[in-house]
Amino acid sequence: MKKIKFAVLLVFLLTSFYNYAQQPPAGKNKVKVTGKVFEKVSKQPLEYATISLMAPNDTKVIAGGITNPKGEFEVAVAPGTYDIKVEFISFKATEIKGKTISGDTNLGNVNLSEDAAQLNEVVVRAEKSTVEIKLDKKVYNVGQDMMVKGGTVSDVLDNVPSVSVDTEGNVSLRGSDNIRILIDGRPSNAINVAEALRQLPADAIDKVEVITNPSARYDAEGGSGIINIILKKGKNQGLNGTFIASTGLPETYGVSGNLNYKTEKLNYFTTLGYNKRTSEGAGLTNTQYVDANGNAKGYLDEDRDTKRTSDGFNGRAGIEWTVAPNTFWTNAINYQKSSGDTRDYITYSNFGAAHDFTGNSYRLNDGVTGSENVEYTSNLIKNFNDKGHKLTADLSISRNTDDSNSYITASPNFNTTLNDQVQKQVQLQADYVLPLGEGSQFEAGYKGSFGDLNNQYIITNNAGIPDPDLSNTLQYKENINAIYTQYGFKVNKFSYLFGLRWEDTNIQVNLLDTNVFNTKKYNNLFPSAFISYEISDQSNFTASYSKRLTRPRGRFMNPATNYSSNVNIFQGNPDLDPSLTDKFDIGYIKRWDKLTFNTSAYFENTKDVFSFVRTPNGNVLTPDGQIVTPQPGQIVDGIPVILSRPINLGREQKFGFEFTLNYTPFKIWRINSNFNFYNVKTTGDNTYIDTKGNTVVQNLDNQANTWFARINSKLTLPYKIDWQLSAVYNGEQKTAQGQNLGQFGMNTAFSKDVLKDKATIAFNISDIFNSRIMRSYTYLENDVTHESQNAYSEMQFRKRQFNLSFTYRFNKAKNDRDKNAAPKNEGDGGGGDYPG
Known part of the structure; x- marks a missing residue:
């Protein structure tokens, strides 16, 4: 009965949101400006790049937005003529002068190049938050955490939201140890996973992804979710x-x-x-x-x-x-x-x-x-x-x-x-x-x-x-x-x-x-x-x-x-x-x-x-x-x-x-x-x-x-x-x-x-x-x-x-982001994020 009530509530919420979405927008006279922002050399999408629309020869921003993890952006603006500026920290800005917009407009792909002069100046501004919150996962950036310096992966995981490590090194997510631990998107092959995590130094880790409800592209293993440990890979020229x-x-x-x-x-x-x-x-x-x-x-x-x-x-x-x-x-x-x-x-x-x-x-x-x-x-x-x-x-x-x-x-x-x-x-x-x-x-x-x-x-x-x-010889074979x-x-x-x-x-x-x-x-x-x-x-x-x-x-x-x-x-x-x-x-x-x-x-x-x-x-x-x-x-x-x-x-x-x-x-x-x-x-x-x-x-x-x-x-x-x-x-x-x-x-x-x-x-x-x-x-x-x-x-x-x-x-700034990176298959399954 509780499951039925839960399902009815879920359908009601989704239907309400859907009906709301079908209502006409408040500003009918506005049009959409869309596009994608990439890094010029590697074609890697740039998340959190900013897009600003201004009146010609004016610095006051009329409308703007930021890119999603796929580098996509969408800005609603009234028809007119605008100067458009696309920016990302440590990259040269791209400007489009005097762009006339009369209807929905797709600017296509915007490619940004590195700015060597800015790179040397970026110390604090380019620093990512220790924890990034995304819709389908939480990403913990290890490099900014001082408390794991000289420690192990177990120390890293013990600082990750929703994750805890007990005194014996066992990892749990939301209070459950029925989880799957991946390293670079692949299951850990260690016999004793808890001990292997204590042996791997924290300094080898780039970030940790916590996925509480994985999609079909991931292994079905892990009743309470997946923890993906991503190792460092150098990307600087x-x-x-x-x-x-x-x-x-x-x-x-x-x-x-x-x-x-x-x-x-x-x-x-x-x-x-x-x-x-x-x-x-x-x-x-x-x-x-x-x-x-x-x-x-x-x-x-x-x-x-x-x-x-x-x-x-x-x-x-x-x-x-x-x-x-x-x-x-x-x-x-x-x-x-x-x-x-x-x-x-x-x-x-x-x-x-x-x-x-x-x-x-x-x-x-x-x-x-x-x-x-x-x-x-x-x-x-x-x-x-x-x-x-x-x-x-x-x-x-x-x-x-x-x-x-x-x-x-x-x-x-x-x-x-x-x-x-x-x-x-x-x-x-x-x-x-x-x-x-x-x-x-x-x-x-x-x-x-x-x-x-x-x-x-x-x-x-x-x-x-x-x-x-008390003695025995165990043979365990598993084919999946x-x-x-x-x-x-x-x-x-x-x-x-x-x-x-x-x-x-x-x-x-x-x-x-x-x-x-x-x-x-x-x-x-x-x-x-x-x-x-x-x-x-x-x-x-x-x-x-x-x-x-x-x-x-x-x-x-x-x-x-x-x-x-x-x-x-x-x-x-x-x-x-x-x-x-x-x-x-x-x-x-x-x-x-x-x-x-x-x-x-x-x-x-x-x-x-x-x-x-x-x-x-x-x-x-x-x-x-x-x-x-x-x-x-x-x-x-x-x-x-x-x-x-x-x-x-x-x-x-x-x-x-x-x-x-x-x-x-x-x-x-x-x-x-x-x-x-x-x-x-x-x-x-x-x-x-x-x-x-x-x-x-x-x-x-x-x-x-x-x-x-x-x-x-x-x-x-x-x-x-x-x-x-x-x-x-x-x-x-x-x-x-x-x-x-x-x-x-x-x-x-x-x-x-x-x-x-x-x-x-x-x-x-x-x-x-x-x-x-x-x-x-x-x-x-x-x-x-x-x-x-x-x-x-x-x-x-x-x-x-x-x-x-x-x-x-x-030859490496304190807070370098990964630049010139080839697209990586860091998830178990390798598929891209779902649309939107």
Whole structure:
């Protein structure tokens, strides 16, 4: 019923806007002046170029406008004779003198050339806002953020509107981790995405795009949206580059540089970086055991102290070849190699029913990790004309290895663990875009993704013998073929985009040690629809729908047991099914001279949603209700072992709204803020075997409200010192088995340009108050025996950090925009924006 009401409301709103659009304009005597603005050399459209119409030989502007992302403009003006001026910062203005306009007039393509004299002067005026708000996405420009200098991609993402990164490096969008992370429009091929993002330096990133409701041209993967990380590509003529060195506390240092050499037809680019990072963390879990009468049986306190060190090298080299004025071919090799040590020390303290101390024990996990990722990418763009008719083709081949070994000492026993993973992946993609007259466009494309992961996991006991219950060899094969088509057109002030994507999935999940083989085959249609209404040049309304999918991957499906704690363990579930999401989004954007406001209301309905459950570590029932070797949950030193694992819970419905504000009260002060509030309702049951062999059914129905807020301020102080301050708060949230408490964090940074603005010194503090700690309560009750466990937990993955960096630029202005750029295929699918 709620969905019907929502649909009726949506149709009513759209119909109202459409009827309004059909009304005659207020000024019948006005005509339209249209055209497109391009960069003369590369034919790249120029967004935010200004068009001014003046009376002949007069400087007073009578009418004007700005260009959209395609370089298009439209100005309404009364018939007459005008001087027309087209301008863009750091480019020579183009003037058309004495143009007589008697009816609707198309000025055609206006090409602007660079002004070398202005380029050297552009320092502050050419600087883009840290956050650009667009109708279909938010774009975060990394280069202007001082707080990520010397940091990683995880630090970058933690400053992006609508995005948050928890203390373990997991990324979420609008409060959901069912997202797709792309790098230059392609899915990250890393085995451990969270760890790979911590290894990639922030200095290699140009910008981040957040797409909350993707169209059919994008992968259907990512129930809550897509985050596209775009790497830097040099575009300036000649030799230029940037060098960055950083150091910090806890012991952290790194060096990186990017070098670019561009000629008329060839563009060579490379990025190299090395970093050594130390992260200190801590955690605790205090558990109370209660009998059926509500009396305490005992207590267990776990205190955890963690120290992680890592050495990482990141390299990227490529060449962009202008084969012809309308054909561009780019080839690149990406290489990452890292190694590290982890020391995790846990102290267990046992207490009796009266909280009297009864003894303690310890557990020490000394681990060594290493990974190596190699990827070759190729991108070909063929532009048939300058109106958007193009064909793009992409190829990606990668091989990733991830190894970790640890020696676990826990009196009186010890264990060793070995975890070796090898992943190979090939991706093919082709996209075709065909404009069909004024304001309409057709797109079609194909994508194939073929992956193979082999994971060997072994845990040995005191005698060096592998434990058959904990060890396994996982083979995961995934083949996905997809085709899509979409059509966009514009009618008056309405723009429409309708698309359909079909994906065929074939997945094999094989446990080779136990001869358990599981094949999952399915294919789905993913429709999408977008409608935009241009209320004025400064405001727009949008409504959109898309169907999305989330496939279980990585640690979600890997049954390897995380053995860092022997009483609180994590294990993946190889029998997980994908979840399907219907997404609805209504948005509004309004721009003023100093303020941009963007708000949206959204609704997501997800079937078979993934959810983590905590149960005694006994065997569970199969999805068809059959008990597989029922055994009581495990006991260690009289303490029930608690297993955390993902399941297909049932259904999740999320309704929320968010708004983003960009405000520039003065030239020296810029403020960005983001607020998100949502309600989540989940329904479903979980069945498990308790410590006494009883079959227990958990009802996990839950409904909760939570919110998220972030504010970022950048102010230029006297002596041209820039100061940046950001604060973020995650509101508390009720869960089916407890409650996550609120979390607050604040970062700050200062920077100063030196050496005639060729270099910059920046100092930043991450988590000023050392307050970014995950805190939660968990309540587990056995519906059969009525015994329960109540636990309070804290986890801090990384403590407060201090960082100092030095940046030096040569043959490159501080705030260069990308000039002389070949049109890029930076989106997964490569299609152009929909008309309007």
